[in-house]
């Protein structure tokens with residue numbers, strides 16, 4: 011397998027709005043991030059993925075971009091960005107930018123022109139259609155509830171928006187649009203950035219003729235049907251030829267609805283498209299039958315089955331990204347661990363061990379390294395996220411759900427769980443801001459915060475630090491082949507890695523009670539690379555609640 015720096019890196023995702031506020035307006039900003047680079051250096055990560063920092067009216071917190079080459083007012087200036095980039099580089103940290111080009115904001119100048127008239131030169135930058143019998147052109151539902159079509163009075167036509175009406179989809183079938191995007195990317199590369207995370211990139215090529223989709227509920231068709239469209243690989247190969255291949259950068263595609271077979275194309279090891287993709291099957295396992303909103307826990311047997319499929323399926327032919335958390339996902343401790351005082355830290359470490367010992371590039375989402383948890387939402391008024399708010403009203407008002415039934419489900423899976431401010435210390439507002447935070451701080455910040463974690467040797471932070479260091483020191487953690495053991499055990503996640511005659515055994519007890527487990531003979535006098543409990547004997551054959559350890563023979 012070819013060795014590359016991005017396979018050997020650990021990525022840290024920053025959601026700038028919630029990371030650190032430098033000027034007291036309650037909103038995180040670029041100077042805030044720069045002030046925390048030493049913290050990230052201490053953690054040991056190699057690369058920062060910055061969620062969007064471009065100019066935006068913030069309908070979807072920066073995922074609705076009105077100017078790809080300017081910085082969002084609240085976040086600072088281009089000079090602030092340049093300083094962040096050079097300060098990061100000075101510490102050996104790379105910066106990967108979010109690239110949101112399935113859609114723009116409706117306030118982007120391209121769209122302002124496009125909607126002005128049918129014969130505007132930019133009309134075909136977006137996807138415009140006549141209505142069908144006085145209604146939407148097809149049945150597609152938006153990922154954020156409601157129809158995926160917006161009627162526009164000026165020209166009596168509809169435009170497509172797979173996300174909010176303020177996020178019109180670009181028409182990638184138009185070669186001029188592709189050239190605009192590639193030129194913009196080139197200018198960022200010339201600035202010296204280190205790569206792109208590509209937002210919903212699997213959705214850019216729409217199916218021929220925009221046919222109706224199978225119904226996802228009584229109201230709308232499943233817009234997942236727009237994923238992996240007819241020309242997506244062709245367009246990414248063109249992007250690769252025109253831009254990516256000219257720079258030593260890393261790329262990761264956010265590929266909604268990607269299958270293993272599709273991922274082998276997107277992230278093929280010949281390098282003709284992207285370096286790796288995010289797949290979402292594993293984080294969908296705790297959803298309800300009809301939607302993601304639920305209060306279920308992640309079931310371990312299907313989780314093992316799924317991650318094993320991806321570990322083995324991409325080995326040698328493509329490359330995995332490893333993640334449980336990001337700005338769209340609730341906190342993993344609530345899904346897979348135990349947020350109670352008794353088990354929060356040990357379960358956070360167990361989850362981290364399980365993920366970080368796999369083949370692929372790991373992603374740590376801000377606060378994950380502290381064991382941050384979901385927020386105790388009490389009412390829909392506590393939400394900021396448009397996906398959660400829209401879902402609540404659509405499900406209660408149009409689909410007849412009782413608020414008392416649906417609210418707990420939405421609260422449990424809301425994207426806002428990940429977006430509460432970073433907990434830096436136990437001062438007011440967790441040290442995130444001296445002003446009023448744009449989204450409430452989780453009240454548990456007095457006990458869960460970076461200042462306390464950084465100081466303590468047995469903290470979740472110190473544990474992540476060690477996991478990251480191990481990955482930098484052991485090739486087998488990056489490149490080793492994966493094999494699952496005990497596939498049917500509903501509580502233990504046990505697997506091996508193997509490379510050039512060396513072996514790792516990874517053992518994680520995902521339950522809150524003792525379990526019997528004895529490592530195989532060949533591992534018994536192996537070296538303990540890491541463990542989340544100190545003073546008990548691994549070879550007594552008993553695993554404590556949420557115990558995890560890694561043995562190495564070589």
Ligand code: GLC
Nearest residue numbers: 070073110173209210337338
């Ligand atoms: C991606 C982003 C999400 C955003 C959506 C639309 O899924 O991760 O935050 O809302 O795309 O851009």
Ligand code: CA
Nearest residue numbers: 031033037039
């Ligand atoms: Ca600020």
